[in-house]
Every structure is written in C-alpha cells, then in structure tokens.
Amino acid sequence: MREDEQGKVFQDPYALSLLPEARVMLIKQSLGGCDEDISQALQNIPFASQVLSRSAFVEKEFTASGGAQYVQYGSGLDSFCLRHPEGKNFEMDRPAMMAFKKEQLLRIQGKLPEQTVFIPIDVLMQDAYEVVVNHGFMDQEKSFHCLMGLLMYCRPEEVEQLFLLLSKLCVSGSEVVFDCFDETTFSDQNSTPGFKQWLAQGKLTGEVFQSLWSKKQLERLALEQGFSMKTYLDPSKIEQLYFSQGENAYHACEHVQYVKFMKL
Numbered sequence: 001m002r003e004d005e006q007g008k009v010f011q012d013p014y015a016l017s018l019l020p021e022a023r024v025m026l027i028k029q030s031l032g033g034c035d036e037d038i039s040q041a042l043q044n045i046p047f048a049s050q051v052l053s054r055s056a057f058v059e060k061e062f063t064a065s066g067g068a069q070y071v072q073y074g075s076g077l078d079s080f081c082l083r084h085p086e087g088k089n090f091e092m093d094r095p096a097m098m099a100f101k102k103e104q105l106l107r108i109q110g111k112l113p114e115q116t117v118f119i120p121i122d123v124l125m126q127d128a129y130e131v132v133v134n135h136g137f138m139d140q141e142k143s144f145h146c147l148m149g150l151l152m153y154c155r156p157e158e159v160e161q162l163f164l165l166l167s168k169l170c171v172s173g174s175e176v177v178f179d180c181f182d183e184t185t186f187s188d189q190n191s192t193p194g195f196k197q198w199l200a201q202g203k204l205t206g207e208v209f210q211s212l213w214s215k216k217q218l219e220r221l222a223l224e225q226g227f228s229m230k231t232y233l234d235p236s237k238i239e240q241l242y243f244s245q246g247e248n249a250y251h252a253c254e255h256v257q258y259v260k261f262m263k264l
Contacts, residue, residue: 050253053238069138070146072091074092076101088117153210166225167227177231182213184255186212228264233258
C-alpha cells in the first residue's frame with residue numbers, strides 16, 4: 001500500500017472531530033484560522049508521520065484478515081469504531097480515558113457505535129482475559145488485536161505479560177499488530193533533532209519510552225508465546241511503502257518498527 005494519487009498516506013474523516021473543541025480551536029488559531037494549512041503544519045510535528053503510517057498499516061492488515069473480531073488496547077481517541085461500525089469491536093483503555101472518549105463520541109455522533117464494546121480497564125494492572133470474555137468476546141473465534149502506540153511505553157516484563165494475555169485470547173490464525181522501537185533508539189548519535197525532541201517530550205509529559213526490541217528479540221517473543229512473526233517493517237520499508245511517492249515532507253519515523261504476529 002502506497003500513498004494515493006493525492007499523496008495522502010491515510011485519510012481519517014473523524015480524527016479532527018474527535019479532538020476536544022478547545023484543542024481544535026487552538027490548532028486553528030495557531031494557523032491563523034486557515035483549515036487547509038493544518039495538514040501542512042502537521043508535517044513539522046515528529047509524531048504525525050508515525051500516526052499516519054501506523055493507521056494505514058493497521059487498516060491494510062485488518063482488511064486482509066477478513067474482518068475478524070477487532071480488539072484495541074489503549075485505544076485513546078482512535079476512530080476505528082467509526083470507520084468500521086459494521087464489525088464487532090472491543091476497545092480497552094484506562095477508565096478516565098474511556099469515559100472521555102465516550103463523551104466525545106456522543107458529542108459528534110449523538111450515540112455510541114452499536115457494535116463496539118468499551119471496556120474501562122488498565123490491561124497492565126489486571127488480567128483482562130475474563131473481563132473481555134465477559135463483555136462478549138468469543139475466545140474460540142479468530143480475532144485481530146491492535147496494540148499500536150502501546151508497547152513502547154511498557155517495560156519488557158509488561159510486554160511479556162501482554163502477550164501471555166494474547167496467547168490466551170487468540171485461537172490459531174488470529175493476528176496481533178503493534179509498533180515498537182528498535183534496539184538502537186537511545187544510543188543512535190545520528191538521530192534527527194525532531195526525533196530527539198519527541199523522545200524528550202515523552203519524559204516531560206511522563207510518557208516515558210521504556211522498551212527496545214531487536215528483530216531477533218521479537219522473533220523469540222513470538223515463539224515463546226505461540227506466535228510466528230508474519231510481517232516485519234523497519235523504517236526503510238515503512239518509508240518505501242507509505243512515503244516514497246508523496247510530494248509532502250512526511251517521512252517514516254526513525255527507529256520505529258511495525259510488526260504482525262499470527263497465532264500458531
């Protein structure tokens with residue numbers, strides 16, 4: 001999957017409307033009130049390209065999976081439930097974040113998506129298996145699990161804990177997609193100023209990046225938990241797939257890898 005003919009990596013009609021109105025106003029004020037300048041301004045934000053390409057990656061892999069049960073961990077304000085209202089979706093996030101998202105959905109849609117189950121839970125603090133099953137998840141059917149934007153904030157032992165949960169929830173053929181930093185993230189002296197700024201901002205906001213994974217470590221993690229690694233994209237491959245033909249300033253995020261595991 002490459003950029004479309006207009007150079008768009010991923011088009012999300014709900015992303016801006018899900019943001020709090022005050023935040024949208026601040027963005028527009030900073031751009032002089034000009035809506036068409038928003039996409040241009042985002043090109044200067046280090047994390048923007050990461051959000052675009054990982055969304056495109058998930059969309060492609062989920063579509064190829066045939067539309068199994070979709071489970072999202074740390075869903076935040078992601079709009080998947082609006083873009084795929086026909087499927088059976090399960091979203092998990094911390095109670096405060098989940099309550100806020102439901103408020104935003106009610107504000108822009110007037111109702112919650114009927115096929116989406118919102119589960120207020122911190123999956124790092126308690127075993128989510130029984131909670132998810134009790135909310136209607138069918139653990140004997142194939143499923144598609146999205147952990148995008150989560151693992152990089154987890155300690156290695158927490159990542160292993162998550163995959164223990166996934167190994168119980170997934171039957172053979174189920175898929176898991178996630179992103180993570182590679183093993184040279186903190187030691188690379190040639191990282192761009194924008195990437196270094198992104199790492200520094202995480203420390204300032206308390207969202208500290210805590211785990212790095214080499215390709216070999218990912219392969220070992222998969223085998224230990226009963227999975228196989230079916231897709232592995234390093235930054236150069238992400239650049240080739242999503243950013244090589246555009247006329248904008250977006251580029252693949254340094255040191256970030258996209259991965260898909262399949263349950264054996």
